Amino acid sequence: MRLPVATAPALRMLRARSLWLALAGWTLLAVAAALSARSSDAQLGASHVLLGVFGRVVLPLMTYAIVGAAIGPRSLRASVAPLVAFGASPIAAGTGVIAVAAIASAACGAALAATVAAIAHGPGDPARAFDAAASAYAAGFGGAAYAALFALGAAFGRRGGGRAAFLFADALLGAQTGAAALLVPRGHLRNLLGGAPPMNLPEPASAVALALLAIAFTALALRRVRR
Amino acid sequence: MITFQGVTSARGPLVAGAMDSEWGPGAHAILSAAPEGGRTLLALASGALRPRRGAVHVLGGSPTDAQVRKRVAHVTADVALPDRLRVDEVLSAAASLRGDPPTEAAARLSAWGLETLARRSVASLSRGEAKAVAVAEAFTSSRVRVVLLEEPFVTLDAEATARLAAAIRAKAGEGGAVLFSTGSLRDACAFGEDIAVLGRTGSLQRLAPGAPPFALGAVTPLAALPPTGSPHESPSRLRLALVTANPRDAESLAGHLVREPDVAGLAYSAALPAQTVVLHVEGNDLVALANAAARAAVASRVDLLQLHVEARDAAEGG
Secondary structure, three states, rough: OOOOHHHHHHHHHHHOOOHHHHHHHHHHHHHHHHHHHHHHHOOOOOOOOOOHHHHHHHHHHHHHHHHHHHOOOOHHHHHHHHHHHHOOOHHHHHHHHHHHHHHHHHHHHHHHHHHHHHHHHOOOOOOOOHHHHHHHHHHHHHHHHHHHHHHHHHHOOOOOOOHHHHHHHHHHHHHHOHHHHHHHHHHHHHHHOOOOHHHHHHHHHHHHHHHHHHHHHHHHHHHHHOO | OOOEEEEEEHHHHHHHHEEEEEEEEEEEEEEEEHHHHHHHHHHHHHHHOOOOEEEEEEEEEOOOOOOHOEEEEEEOOOOOOOOEEHHHHHHHHHHHHHHOOOOHHHHHHOOOOOHHHOOOEEEHHOOOHHHHHHHHHHHOOOOOEEEEEEOOOOOHHHHHHHHHHHHHHHHHHHOOOOEEOEEEEEEEEHOOOOOEEEEOOOOOOOOOOOOOOOOOOOOOOOOOOOOOOOOOOOOEEEEEEOOOOOHHHHHHHHHHHHOOOOEEEEEEEEEOOOEEEEEEEEEEOOOHHHHHHHHHHHOOOOHHEEEEEEEEHHHHHO
């Protein structure tokens, strides 16, 4: 174990049976929606599924499950406490947990988004390969930002109950196109997937915003862990 | 090795008064009147809790310094090990974090008779087993110089207790420091080279040097019964639970206690679970009470393996 601050949360995540069940469930839902769009010969099948079921439901909740498995049913601070007791710095241990969750969320989100785009591809969508790559890039950024947001949420409450509050806040604020949508991943993800942009931001700006949000949420979560 | 300079904390008994104290190499007991007292003190020493005022120095630096942190082991009363890992993976992670040379986990555990736990998952461990693993990690690390133990003997069986006692002596003998908190005067006397009593208001007083050590002895019958009744309204209280088949043991202990000038009140009850007599000893000074209890226990020659002592402040009940 050369990098125990990352290995421990990675093993915790990989050995959580509930995570594999959740991943299977959300994958089935996304693929079923894609197959449904494909069978109905929708003109913009991929866009419809990516902006609908995938972007609104699957990616946030899949990331929620991944972060929950990486942190466990406790606060972020309590989650890193065992490693801190062995001499790890709280910042390093917290960074390890968030990095593992963000990488896993980005990878799973990107893979599933590409799959959905390929399956649900309609005549009005961009070229299949390009659409799959663009969707993967958007979901990768979105997954990482969501992971950082939920990790910050897990820094609140004895059992990390802030995660649920932040999920709700993202759904509420991100559904709009005003300034409030700039503060959460949902609006920017929708923009990257071809939907309505928050405050008319161009797509590259939303990509930068997602990266900045991920960094800011991580920094705030680490600040909570260090206290 | 561990220095507190004018330390107050945002929680626990150290809210009220600033603490100044110092512990060097050796085995040091903190007899805490309030359960959270020892927990707070050890958390401050480990860096898990930051002082609101004052400074804590461990091994010449702040307990939050990276190099200090690796050489301090803190075993809490409710140990939390990284879940979903196996015990050998936990020890491997700990060795990597502390900078210990890689050693087979089974070899480290075997010194504590725990080698059968090496392949078990942390989730499958009982509370006592998890604590034993954490204690084994602390004492088998070549890097750890300061060991902080919260109620270390509570969930350990007799064999593990004997091993821990030997490990504490060994660590102290090789120049390390072991600081443990306990509510048990018996444990404090048996395993600490010195004892400090942490009061409800954060005052820390060292027990008088040369306080009589506990020793096993035969029962001396005492004919006279001690006075009984309700506990008085005194600020400090010791609760002594004596598990014995012979009621004369309690009579003997109580007889010696009532002769102690620092004991202001005494009440006892035998109506608890069979063969258990509980004595509530009250006075104005917890340190003086602890000394009095130690003297009475030795004088009455009760079997100290049957005596369980807890310090309490009367204001908190108990």
